[in-house]
Amino acid sequence: MTSHKAKQPPTTGKTSLYRLRSADPASENLRSLVLRRYLEREGFLARQFTNGPLNGLLVTGTVAPGTAGWCSMLSGLTELPVEEENRTSFGLLMVRTDRHVYALSYGMGHLMLDPTRIDPGFGIEFAVRCLEKDRITRVRRQVMDARGRTDENAATSGEHIRGFGIEEFGEIVSQISGQVSGVPLTFTRDGSRPAHITGNDRSIKLHLGRNPEALFSDLQAVERVCDRPDPLPEFEFITQVRPLQGKSDLARRLDERLDSLLGSEDVRQMALTVPSEARERFDLAETFRVSVAGHRETVTDLDAEFLVRTAKSQAPGRRLEALRKGRVTMFADTDASDPISRALPADQWLTVQIPDANVHYFYWQGRWYEVGAEYLTMIRRRVTELLSRPTSITLPPWPARTSEDKYNKLAAEQEGYLLFDKDTVRTKRLRGGGLEICDLLGPGGQLIHIKRADGRKGTAPLNHLFAQGRMSLETLRYDATAKSRFVQKIERTAPEHPADRSFTNPTVVFGIFLKGGVPMTVDSLFAFAQVSLLHTETALRGMGAGLEVVSIDKGGKEQSASPARHP
Structure with a gap:
């Protein structure tokens, strides 16, 4: 006769944990942390409680707005009666420790919290202090420049944080998931399984104890992690950008x-x-x-x-x-x-x-x-290093009252330089549109992009310039037809030009004339442009290209460029 061991009830449950802003957790009126419309809504209950080490407020309720909106459509399509109801449940458990007030959300319970009282950055603060650097499963991030891009990458079995390609500058990590270590949670106490958590700028999603003593112990374990003075070294760069509470x-x-x-x-x-x-x-x-x-x-x-x-x-x-x-x-x-x-x-x-x-x-x-200041110092250091690199080309001063196309023609008068401004290539990959591979081809095959940055338009011209340089190289890398047609243009213009036609390891050059001929330094470039420049350098380096930046001086009246020889 085979005996079956009775299945033990779970000791933990997965939920979203919020930390709330409170000047005095011990005396805080917990009702003030809940939106009033839920406290006053018919069918919703708000009850204070004390149970063992737990002391707090429980708010629950259900919203039943009536027949679901899709019922009429299905009835019309089938001529059959369809009357199904949407029901949404709300559960919010608010508990105090000696130092903080926490909220555990169930169903749509998080919607009841006053958003101005949610402690921003709490989830990220916890995650970067206890995640296993080699067991990251998901990262969501936004780029802090004019592109407005959001990226989300996942690795089912987990990988090193660096495997997600996060930049150390100009990116906001808004969510990160993975396994944690060194945190004595109820879920991991028996040592047989790792805990998986997701931290974002509002909450932590994790397993917490299902009895009062276990839950209180878990909250204290979370607090001890957040008390660690610094994030783990592999995650330190993530904490340099933090969101502010909207109504602070x-x-x-x-x-x-x-x-x-x-x-x-x-x-x-x-x-x-x-x-x-x-x-x-x-x-x-x-x-x-x-x-x-x-x-x-x-x-x-x-x-x-x-x-x-x-x-x-x-x-x-x-x-x-x-x-x-x-x-x-x-x-x-x-x-x-x-x-x-x-x-x-x-x-x-x-x-x-x-x-x-x-x-x-x-x-x-x-x-x-x-x-933060350390973050800005890192950006300034990287930009300063980039701008101080020696350049392999020369560009003449920009004469007064000279348009961009005239300047390109002027620069192309130098020996070994070829003009490709407005000389576009067209392929199916470009959807019929034309793309300038560069404004000038340098004497060593450098892909030179020129831009006059009018201060009144802020960083928009430079963002466009950096995007153009990146896109043109991507086109040469991944569009064989575009590359072939560009090489044909070189052959027709100057078949003896020494440029490497494979463009395996090219150099991309940004020639920039700031308003009034102001020298290009880390102080004359706005932060947006600095971030865009560094991201562009990373992308170009990933495609095997080098990057140089040339600051164009202010010239007098229109003039011809002095011929210059280059190796």
Whole structure:
């Protein structure tokens, strides 16, 4: 006779854990941390309790809005009665320790929390202090530049944090998952299984004890991890950028500074960004409908300067609010009749940097982020090193009142330089469009891209320049037809030119003329441009290319370039 061992009930349950902002956890009225509409909603109960070491507030309820919206459609399609009801449950357990107030969310319980009282960065703070560096399973991150890109990568069995390709600058890690070690949780206490957690900028998802003593012990274990003075060395760079609570005093002061900046119409500290939601279809957009403060306009090109102008006419203190209430919709046609996005808040299309004494603040996709002094020092060090590298080409001064195309022709007069400005290649991969591989080909085969950066347009011209350099090299790498056609252009123009036709290890050069001929230094490049430049260098290096940056001096009247010889 075979005996079967009775299955033991689970000792833990998976939930989302929030840490709440409280000046005095011991005396905090826990009801003040819950949105009033749920406390007053019919069918919702808020009950104080004490059970062993746990002391707190339990809020529960169910919302039954009636028949599901899809019922009528199915009835119409089948002529059969369909009457199904949506029911959404809410559970929120709030408990105190000696130092903090925590909330455990069940169902849609997190929606009941006052968002201004959620401690931002809590989940990331915990994760980077206890995750196994070789057992990371998922990373979500945003790039802090004008591209508005969100990346999410997963590794089912887990891999080293460096395997996810996270930059040490200009990226916000908003979620990270993996196995933890060295944390005495109830889930891992028997030593037979590892714990898997997900930390984000609002919460931690993990297994917590199902009895009062075990849960309280787990909360204390979480606190001890967060008390560790520094993150693990492999994760330290992640903590250099942190989100600010939306309704904090600091965020309100930054809102006021941004509102004032919008009134000055100075876009040098601003850049157009694409909200993550719109990124996938942005390249298909032909027109944008912008509705701000009662004014509606459809444009073919959207830029930061235009968005700022739409808000400038508002009274002080109302400009940022106008952008937040305003909307931008993308359309796939020139008549603005084929929408390819929903109407997105206009402020989410702007990225802004606000420098301060020891930190910088970024407004990105409708939220403020703080960048610490160490992070900025790292960026400045990298940019300074890049700008100080010796260059393999020379570029003449930029004469006054000279357009970009005329300057390119002037630079091409130097011996060994070939002009390819506006001489595009076309292939199926480029969807019929033309792409400039470079403005000039240098005497050693350098792919030279030239840009005059007008200070009034902020970093937009430089972002475009860096993107162009990256895209042109990607095209040479991955589009054999484009590469062949570009080589044919070289052969027709100067068959004896020594450029390596394989472009296996090319050098990409950015020749930049800042307004007034100001020398290009880490102080004359805005932070957005610095981040974009460093990301571009990383991408080019990954394709086997070197990067050089040349600062173009200011010249006098239009002139011819002096011939120059190069090895």
